[in-house]
Amino acid sequence: MKKAFITGVTGQDGAYLAELLLQKGYEVHGLKRRTSLFNTDRIDHLYEGPEIKNRRFILHHGDMTDSSSLIRIIQQVQPDEIYNLAAQSHVAVSFEEPEYTANSDALGVLRLLEAIRILGLENKTRFYQASTSELYGLVQETPQRENTPFYPRSPYAVAKLYAHWIVVNYREAYGMYACNGILFNHESPVRGETFVTRKITRALARIKLGLQERLYLGNLNASRDWGHARDYVEMQWLMLQQQQPEDFVIASGRHYSVRDFVNTAAAELGISLNWQGEGVAEKGYDADGHCIVAIDPRYFRPTEVDTLLGDAGKAREKLGWTPKTSFKELVAEMVREDLKTAERDDLVKRHGYDTCNYHE
Protein backbone atom coordinates (compact mmCIF):
# COMPACT_ATOMS: atom_id res chain seq x y z
CA MET A 1 0.00 0.00 0.00
CA LYS A 2 1.40 3.39 -1.00
CA LYS A 3 1.74 6.03 1.72
CA ALA A 4 1.09 9.73 1.11
CA PHE A 5 1.75 12.64 3.44
CA ILE A 6 -0.39 15.73 2.79
CA THR A 7 0.43 19.05 4.40
CA GLY A 8 -2.54 21.43 4.40
CA VAL A 9 -4.91 18.45 4.65
CA THR A 10 -7.48 20.56 6.53
CA GLY A 11 -7.69 23.04 3.62
CA GLN A 12 -9.83 22.98 0.48
CA ASP A 13 -7.42 21.02 -1.74
CA GLY A 14 -6.20 18.83 1.13
CA ALA A 15 -9.72 17.56 1.72
CA TYR A 16 -10.34 16.74 -1.96
CA LEU A 17 -6.91 15.16 -2.39
CA ALA A 18 -7.19 13.03 0.76
CA GLU A 19 -10.52 11.72 -0.49
CA LEU A 20 -9.04 10.93 -3.92
CA LEU A 21 -5.98 9.12 -2.51
CA LEU A 22 -8.09 7.08 -0.09
CA GLN A 23 -10.26 6.01 -3.04
CA LYS A 24 -7.07 4.94 -4.83
CA GLY A 25 -6.12 2.71 -1.88
CA TYR A 26 -3.42 4.89 -0.32
CA GLU A 27 -2.67 5.17 3.39
CA VAL A 28 -3.02 8.92 3.89
CA HIS A 29 -1.20 10.89 6.57
CA GLY A 30 -2.08 14.54 7.10
CA LEU A 31 -0.40 17.45 8.86
CA LYS A 32 -2.69 19.33 11.23
CA ARG A 33 -1.62 22.41 13.08
CA ARG A 34 -2.78 23.33 16.54
CA THR A 35 -5.68 25.78 16.57
CA SER A 36 -7.88 27.01 19.41
CA LEU A 37 -11.03 26.00 17.52
CA PHE A 38 -11.66 22.83 15.50
CA ASN A 39 -10.20 23.10 11.98
CA THR A 40 -11.14 19.67 10.62
CA ASP A 41 -14.64 20.42 9.25
CA ARG A 42 -13.60 19.59 5.69
CA ILE A 43 -12.16 16.16 6.57
CA ASP A 44 -14.37 15.03 9.45
CA HIS A 45 -16.16 12.62 7.09
CA LEU A 46 -12.84 10.85 6.49
CA TYR A 47 -11.92 10.46 10.17
CA GLU A 48 -11.33 6.95 11.49
CA GLY A 49 -11.32 6.46 15.25
CA PRO A 50 -8.66 4.41 17.10
CA GLU A 51 -11.11 1.48 17.30
CA ILE A 52 -10.74 0.99 13.51
CA LYS A 53 -8.12 -1.65 12.67
CA ASN A 54 -5.62 -0.78 9.91
CA ARG A 55 -6.62 2.86 9.75
CA ARG A 56 -5.82 4.50 6.42
CA PHE A 57 -6.35 8.14 7.39
CA ILE A 58 -4.08 9.43 10.13
CA LEU A 59 -3.48 13.00 11.31
CA HIS A 60 -0.26 14.29 12.87
CA HIS A 61 0.25 17.51 14.78
CA GLY A 62 2.94 19.76 13.33
CA ASP A 63 3.58 23.06 11.62
CA MET A 64 5.30 24.26 8.46
CA THR A 65 7.34 26.66 10.61
CA ASP A 66 8.66 23.84 12.82
CA SER A 67 11.37 21.63 11.24
CA SER A 68 11.45 19.23 14.15
CA SER A 69 7.80 18.26 13.71
CA LEU A 70 8.22 17.81 9.95
CA ILE A 71 11.31 15.62 10.30
CA ARG A 72 9.67 13.54 13.03
CA ILE A 73 6.51 12.88 10.98
CA ILE A 74 8.35 12.08 7.75
CA GLN A 75 10.69 9.74 9.62
CA GLN A 76 7.74 7.96 11.18
CA VAL A 77 5.61 7.75 8.02
CA GLN A 78 8.34 7.10 5.39
CA PRO A 79 5.96 8.41 2.69
CA ASP A 80 6.16 7.43 -0.98
CA GLU A 81 4.63 10.80 -1.89
CA ILE A 82 4.50 14.18 -0.18
CA TYR A 83 1.94 16.76 -1.32
CA ASN A 84 2.87 20.16 0.09
CA LEU A 85 -0.41 22.08 0.10
CA ALA A 86 0.05 23.93 3.39
CA ALA A 87 0.39 27.68 3.09
CA GLN A 88 -0.80 31.02 4.35
CA SER A 89 -2.73 31.13 1.10
CA HIS A 90 -4.52 34.48 1.22
CA VAL A 91 -2.89 37.09 -1.03
CA ALA A 92 -4.39 40.14 0.75
CA VAL A 93 -3.41 38.77 4.18
CA SER A 94 0.20 38.35 2.98
CA PHE A 95 0.56 42.15 2.81
CA GLU A 96 -0.30 42.25 6.50
CA GLU A 97 1.70 39.19 7.58
CA PRO A 98 4.62 39.12 5.11
CA GLU A 99 7.17 37.55 7.43
CA TYR A 100 4.91 34.72 8.56
CA THR A 101 3.88 34.14 4.95
CA ALA A 102 7.53 33.81 3.90
CA ASN A 103 8.24 31.51 6.81
CA SER A 104 5.44 29.06 6.08
CA ASP A 105 5.17 29.36 2.28
CA ALA A 106 8.84 29.70 1.32
CA LEU A 107 10.98 28.29 4.14
CA GLY A 108 8.36 25.64 4.89
CA VAL A 109 9.09 24.05 1.51
CA LEU A 110 12.83 24.10 2.17
CA ARG A 111 12.21 22.41 5.53
CA LEU A 112 10.33 19.56 3.84
CA LEU A 113 12.93 19.10 1.11
CA GLU A 114 15.72 19.09 3.68
CA ALA A 115 13.80 16.60 5.82
CA ILE A 116 13.71 14.25 2.81
CA ARG A 117 17.49 14.67 2.40
CA ILE A 118 18.35 14.37 6.08
CA LEU A 119 16.36 11.14 6.29
CA GLY A 120 17.98 9.75 3.11
CA LEU A 121 14.63 9.46 1.30
CA GLU A 122 15.71 11.21 -1.95
CA ASN A 123 15.22 8.05 -3.99
CA LYS A 124 12.00 6.97 -2.34
CA THR A 125 9.84 10.02 -1.68
CA ARG A 126 8.24 11.98 -4.51
CA PHE A 127 7.39 15.63 -3.82
CA TYR A 128 4.58 17.83 -5.12
CA GLN A 129 4.64 21.59 -4.52
CA ALA A 130 1.49 23.73 -4.72
CA SER A 131 2.84 26.44 -6.99
CA THR A 132 0.56 29.17 -8.27
CA SER A 133 -0.55 31.40 -11.13
CA GLU A 134 0.13 34.32 -8.77
CA LEU A 135 3.79 33.94 -9.86
CA TYR A 136 2.81 35.57 -13.19
CA GLY A 137 1.44 38.63 -11.36
CA LEU A 138 2.07 41.52 -13.70
CA VAL A 139 1.66 39.33 -16.74
CA GLN A 140 4.39 39.24 -19.37
CA GLU A 141 2.47 37.11 -21.87
CA THR A 142 -1.12 35.90 -22.40
CA PRO A 143 -2.07 33.10 -21.97
CA GLN A 144 0.46 32.05 -19.36
CA ARG A 145 2.42 28.83 -19.88
CA GLU A 146 5.18 26.96 -18.02
CA ASN A 147 7.88 29.13 -19.64
CA THR A 148 6.15 32.53 -19.25
CA PRO A 149 8.37 34.82 -17.14
CA PHE A 150 7.26 35.39 -13.55
CA TYR A 151 6.56 38.82 -12.00
CA PRO A 152 5.12 38.29 -8.50
CA ARG A 153 2.97 41.10 -7.06
CA SER A 154 2.51 40.23 -3.37
CA PRO A 155 4.51 38.88 -0.42
CA TYR A 156 2.54 35.65 -0.95
CA ALA A 157 3.61 35.39 -4.58
CA VAL A 158 7.23 36.25 -3.77
CA ALA A 159 7.29 33.53 -1.09
CA LYS A 160 5.79 31.06 -3.58
CA LEU A 161 8.43 32.09 -6.13
CA TYR A 162 11.16 30.99 -3.72
CA ALA A 163 9.24 27.77 -3.12
CA HIS A 164 8.94 27.15 -6.86
CA TRP A 165 12.63 27.61 -7.57
CA ILE A 166 13.90 25.69 -4.53
CA VAL A 167 11.89 22.71 -5.81
CA VAL A 168 13.51 23.06 -9.24
CA ASN A 169 16.92 23.41 -7.60
CA TYR A 170 16.56 20.30 -5.41
CA ARG A 171 15.37 18.35 -8.44
CA GLU A 172 18.44 19.39 -10.42
CA ALA A 173 20.99 19.30 -7.58
CA TYR A 174 20.00 16.02 -5.92
CA GLY A 175 18.02 14.21 -8.61
CA MET A 176 14.90 14.26 -6.46
CA TYR A 177 11.48 13.55 -7.98
CA ALA A 178 10.09 16.97 -7.11
CA CYS A 179 7.70 19.05 -9.17
CA ASN A 180 5.57 22.17 -9.22
CA GLY A 181 1.92 22.30 -10.20
CA ILE A 182 1.34 25.89 -11.34
CA LEU A 183 -2.34 25.93 -10.56
CA PHE A 184 -4.69 28.73 -11.53
CA ASN A 185 -7.55 29.63 -9.18
CA HIS A 186 -9.73 26.69 -8.24
CA GLU A 187 -12.79 26.83 -6.09
CA SER A 188 -15.50 24.61 -4.62
CA PRO A 189 -18.25 24.63 -2.01
CA VAL A 190 -15.54 24.19 0.66
CA ARG A 191 -13.42 27.12 -0.55
CA GLY A 192 -12.37 29.40 2.33
CA GLU A 193 -15.08 32.01 2.98
CA THR A 194 -12.76 35.00 2.50
CA PHE A 195 -11.74 34.20 -1.08
CA VAL A 196 -13.83 36.21 -3.50
CA THR A 197 -15.86 33.38 -5.10
CA ARG A 198 -17.05 31.83 -1.85
CA LYS A 199 -17.57 35.27 -0.32
CA ILE A 200 -19.91 36.07 -3.23
CA THR A 201 -21.90 32.81 -3.26
CA ARG A 202 -22.26 32.79 0.52
CA ALA A 203 -23.32 36.43 0.75
CA LEU A 204 -25.79 36.33 -2.16
CA ALA A 205 -27.45 33.21 -0.72
CA ARG A 206 -27.82 35.01 2.63
CA ILE A 207 -29.10 38.16 0.92
CA LYS A 208 -31.66 36.07 -0.97
CA LEU A 209 -33.05 34.82 2.36
CA GLY A 210 -32.91 38.20 4.07
CA LEU A 211 -30.07 37.19 6.43
CA GLN A 212 -27.67 39.84 5.12
CA GLU A 213 -28.25 43.23 3.57
CA ARG A 214 -25.28 43.83 1.33
CA LEU A 215 -22.09 42.33 -0.09
CA TYR A 216 -18.98 44.54 -0.03
CA LEU A 217 -16.23 43.78 -2.53
CA GLY A 218 -12.97 45.29 -3.81
CA ASN A 219 -11.81 45.23 -7.43
CA LEU A 220 -14.73 44.05 -9.60
CA ASN A 221 -12.64 44.25 -12.78
CA ALA A 222 -10.01 41.70 -11.75
CA SER A 223 -10.31 38.60 -13.88
CA ARG A 224 -9.33 35.04 -13.05
CA ASP A 225 -9.15 31.65 -14.73
CA TRP A 226 -11.42 29.69 -12.36
CA GLY A 227 -11.74 25.90 -12.21
CA HIS A 228 -13.08 23.30 -9.78
CA ALA A 229 -10.76 21.98 -7.01
CA ARG A 230 -12.05 18.43 -7.54
CA ASP A 231 -10.66 18.44 -11.13
CA TYR A 232 -7.37 20.04 -10.11
CA VAL A 233 -6.36 17.62 -7.31
CA GLU A 234 -6.49 14.80 -9.83
CA MET A 235 -3.61 16.55 -11.61
CA GLN A 236 -1.63 16.82 -8.41
CA TRP A 237 -1.69 13.04 -8.15
CA LEU A 238 -1.01 12.49 -11.88
CA MET A 239 2.08 14.70 -11.72
CA LEU A 240 3.69 12.31 -9.21
CA GLN A 241 2.98 9.21 -11.37
CA GLN A 242 5.22 10.12 -14.36
CA GLN A 243 8.60 8.72 -15.45
CA GLN A 244 10.29 12.09 -15.01
CA PRO A 245 9.39 14.97 -12.68
CA GLU A 246 8.16 18.05 -14.56
CA ASP A 247 6.28 21.27 -13.83
CA PHE A 248 2.81 21.80 -15.30
CA VAL A 249 0.34 24.67 -15.67
CA ILE A 250 -3.18 23.65 -14.69
CA ALA A 251 -5.95 25.98 -15.84
CA SER A 252 -9.34 26.04 -17.52
CA GLY A 253 -8.24 28.31 -20.39
CA ARG A 254 -11.15 30.72 -19.84
CA HIS A 255 -11.35 33.76 -17.64
CA TYR A 256 -14.07 35.93 -16.15
CA SER A 257 -14.16 39.10 -14.09
CA VAL A 258 -15.25 39.29 -10.47
CA ARG A 259 -18.31 41.21 -11.75
CA ASP A 260 -19.11 38.28 -14.12
CA PHE A 261 -18.89 35.94 -11.14
CA VAL A 262 -21.33 38.09 -9.15
CA ASN A 263 -23.76 38.23 -12.10
CA THR A 264 -23.60 34.46 -12.69
CA ALA A 265 -24.14 33.65 -9.00
CA ALA A 266 -27.00 36.17 -8.75
CA ALA A 267 -28.67 34.68 -11.84
CA GLU A 268 -28.44 31.19 -10.26
CA LEU A 269 -30.42 32.59 -7.32
CA GLY A 270 -32.96 34.32 -9.55
CA ILE A 271 -31.66 37.77 -8.60
CA SER A 272 -31.38 40.19 -11.51
CA LEU A 273 -28.68 42.73 -10.82
CA ASN A 274 -28.66 46.23 -12.22
CA TRP A 275 -25.24 47.93 -11.99
CA GLN A 276 -25.00 51.73 -11.67
CA GLY A 277 -22.18 54.17 -11.00
CA GLU A 278 -18.47 53.93 -11.72
CA GLY A 279 -15.27 53.12 -9.85
CA VAL A 280 -15.68 53.01 -6.06
CA ALA A 281 -19.24 54.36 -6.46
CA GLU A 282 -20.35 51.37 -8.52
CA LYS A 283 -23.29 49.54 -6.95
CA GLY A 284 -25.49 46.58 -7.80
CA TYR A 285 -29.25 46.91 -7.23
CA ASP A 286 -31.85 44.14 -7.10
CA ALA A 287 -35.21 44.32 -8.89
CA ASP A 288 -36.73 46.20 -5.91
CA GLY A 289 -34.05 48.87 -6.11
CA HIS A 290 -32.15 47.74 -2.99
CA CYS A 291 -28.41 48.15 -3.15
CA ILE A 292 -27.08 44.65 -2.49
CA VAL A 293 -23.51 44.95 -3.82
CA ALA A 294 -21.14 47.84 -3.10
CA ILE A 295 -17.42 48.59 -3.12
CA ASP A 296 -15.34 48.81 0.05
CA PRO A 297 -11.87 50.15 -0.85
CA ARG A 298 -10.48 48.20 2.14
CA TYR A 299 -10.46 45.20 -0.18
CA PHE A 300 -8.20 46.84 -2.76
CA ARG A 301 -4.66 45.44 -2.69
CA PRO A 302 -1.47 47.57 -2.63
CA THR A 303 -0.43 45.84 -5.85
CA GLU A 304 -3.08 43.93 -7.79
CA VAL A 305 -2.95 41.05 -10.23
CA ASP A 306 -5.40 42.36 -12.81
CA THR A 307 -5.90 39.41 -15.08
CA LEU A 308 -4.80 35.79 -15.39
CA LEU A 309 -5.43 33.25 -18.12
CA GLY A 310 -3.69 29.88 -18.25
CA ASP A 311 -2.75 27.54 -21.09
CA ALA A 312 -2.77 23.94 -19.83
CA GLY A 313 -1.72 22.57 -23.24
CA LYS A 314 1.27 20.68 -21.83
CA ALA A 315 -0.89 18.91 -19.22
CA ARG A 316 -3.43 18.07 -21.90
CA GLU A 317 -0.80 16.60 -24.25
CA LYS A 318 1.49 14.82 -21.78
CA LEU A 319 -0.98 13.78 -19.09
CA GLY A 320 -4.24 13.66 -21.00
CA TRP A 321 -5.82 16.09 -18.53
CA THR A 322 -8.76 18.38 -19.22
CA PRO A 323 -11.02 20.00 -16.64
CA LYS A 324 -14.49 18.46 -16.36
CA THR A 325 -16.42 21.28 -14.67
CA SER A 326 -17.43 24.44 -16.54
CA PHE A 327 -17.48 27.91 -14.97
CA LYS A 328 -21.28 27.91 -14.88
CA GLU A 329 -21.42 24.45 -13.26
CA LEU A 330 -18.87 25.54 -10.67
CA VAL A 331 -20.83 28.65 -9.73
CA ALA A 332 -24.11 26.71 -9.64
CA GLU A 333 -22.66 24.07 -7.30
CA MET A 334 -21.24 26.68 -4.94
CA VAL A 335 -24.50 28.63 -4.89
CA ARG A 336 -26.54 25.48 -4.26
CA GLU A 337 -24.43 24.49 -1.26
CA ASP A 338 -24.37 27.98 0.22
CA LEU A 339 -28.12 28.26 -0.19
CA LYS A 340 -28.56 25.06 1.85
CA THR A 341 -26.42 26.54 4.64
CA ALA A 342 -28.31 29.84 4.50
CA GLU A 343 -31.63 27.96 4.73
CA ARG A 344 -30.36 26.21 7.86
CA ASP A 345 -29.22 29.54 9.33
CA ASP A 346 -32.59 31.02 8.47
CA LEU A 347 -34.37 28.24 10.33
CA VAL A 348 -32.14 28.73 13.36
CA LYS A 349 -32.82 32.46 13.25
CA ARG A 350 -36.57 31.98 13.02
CA HIS A 351 -36.30 29.92 16.21
CA GLY A 352 -34.83 32.91 18.01
CA TYR A 353 -31.07 32.37 17.62
CA ASP A 354 -28.93 34.83 15.73
CA THR A 355 -26.44 33.54 13.17
CA CYS A 356 -23.05 34.80 12.16
CA ASN A 357 -23.09 37.67 9.70
CA TYR A 358 -19.36 37.75 9.10
CA HIS A 359 -18.96 38.65 5.45
CA GLU A 360 -15.28 39.37 4.83
Ligand code: NDP
Ligand atom coordinates in the same frame (compact mmCIF):
# COMPACT_ATOMS: atom_id res chain seq x y z
P1 NDP B 1 -6.40 26.68 2.04
O1 NDP B 1 -6.12 28.05 2.56
O2 NDP B 1 -7.82 26.20 1.95
O3 NDP B 1 -5.60 25.61 2.93
C1 NDP B 1 -4.32 25.87 3.42
C2 NDP B 1 -3.90 24.74 4.33
O4 NDP B 1 -2.62 25.02 4.88
C3 NDP B 1 -4.83 24.56 5.55
O5 NDP B 1 -4.90 23.18 5.85
C4 NDP B 1 -4.08 25.29 6.64
O6 NDP B 1 -4.40 24.86 7.96
C5 NDP B 1 -2.66 24.88 6.28
N1 NDP B 1 -1.63 25.72 6.88
C6 NDP B 1 -1.48 27.06 6.77
N2 NDP B 1 -0.40 27.48 7.45
C7 NDP B 1 0.15 26.36 8.01
C8 NDP B 1 1.28 26.14 8.84
N3 NDP B 1 2.07 27.13 9.24
N4 NDP B 1 1.54 24.86 9.20
C9 NDP B 1 0.73 23.84 8.83
N5 NDP B 1 -0.34 23.99 8.06
C10 NDP B 1 -0.63 25.24 7.65
O7 NDP B 1 -5.70 26.58 0.62
P2 NDP B 1 -6.13 25.75 -0.70
O8 NDP B 1 -6.53 24.39 -0.29
O9 NDP B 1 -7.03 26.57 -1.51
O10 NDP B 1 -4.74 25.70 -1.48
C11 NDP B 1 -3.79 24.66 -1.25
C12 NDP B 1 -2.43 25.12 -1.67
O11 NDP B 1 -2.43 25.46 -3.06
C13 NDP B 1 -1.90 26.36 -0.96
O12 NDP B 1 -0.51 26.20 -0.82
C14 NDP B 1 -2.21 27.49 -1.92
O13 NDP B 1 -1.29 28.54 -1.72
C15 NDP B 1 -2.00 26.80 -3.24
N6 NDP B 1 -2.77 27.29 -4.36
C16 NDP B 1 -4.14 27.39 -4.26
C17 NDP B 1 -4.89 27.77 -5.34
C18 NDP B 1 -6.37 27.91 -5.27
O14 NDP B 1 -6.95 28.55 -6.16
N7 NDP B 1 -7.04 27.31 -4.29
C19 NDP B 1 -4.23 28.06 -6.64
C20 NDP B 1 -2.79 27.91 -6.63
C21 NDP B 1 -2.11 27.53 -5.54
P3 NDP B 1 -5.73 25.43 8.73
O15 NDP B 1 -6.89 24.62 8.19
O16 NDP B 1 -5.40 25.15 10.14
O17 NDP B 1 -5.84 26.88 8.39
Ligand code: GDR
Ligand atom coordinates in the same frame (compact mmCIF):
# COMPACT_ATOMS: atom_id res chain seq x y z
P1 GDR C 1 -6.46 35.29 -5.43
O1 GDR C 1 -7.95 34.95 -4.90
O2 GDR C 1 -5.92 36.53 -4.85
O3 GDR C 1 -6.52 35.18 -6.92
O4 GDR C 1 -5.63 34.07 -4.79
P2 GDR C 1 -9.07 35.87 -4.24
O5 GDR C 1 -10.33 35.12 -4.40
O6 GDR C 1 -8.68 36.32 -2.87
O7 GDR C 1 -9.08 37.18 -5.19
C1 GDR C 1 -9.36 37.10 -6.57
C2 GDR C 1 -9.53 38.49 -7.13
O8 GDR C 1 -10.74 39.07 -6.61
C3 GDR C 1 -10.48 40.40 -6.20
N1 GDR C 1 -11.45 40.80 -5.18
C4 GDR C 1 -11.55 40.29 -3.94
N2 GDR C 1 -10.86 39.31 -3.32
C5 GDR C 1 -11.23 38.98 -2.05
N3 GDR C 1 -10.58 37.98 -1.43
N4 GDR C 1 -12.22 39.66 -1.39
C6 GDR C 1 -12.92 40.66 -1.97
O9 GDR C 1 -13.80 41.25 -1.37
C7 GDR C 1 -12.60 40.99 -3.32
N5 GDR C 1 -13.09 41.89 -4.21
C8 GDR C 1 -12.40 41.76 -5.33
C9 GDR C 1 -9.05 40.37 -5.70
O10 GDR C 1 -8.52 41.68 -5.63
C10 GDR C 1 -8.41 39.47 -6.74
O11 GDR C 1 -8.04 40.20 -7.86
C11 GDR C 1 -6.13 32.72 -4.82
C12 GDR C 1 -5.56 31.99 -3.61
O12 GDR C 1 -6.18 30.72 -3.54
C13 GDR C 1 -4.06 31.81 -3.74
O13 GDR C 1 -3.60 30.96 -2.69
C14 GDR C 1 -3.75 31.16 -5.09
O14 GDR C 1 -2.35 31.04 -5.25
C15 GDR C 1 -4.34 31.99 -6.24
O15 GDR C 1 -5.75 32.10 -6.03
C16 GDR C 1 -4.10 31.34 -7.58
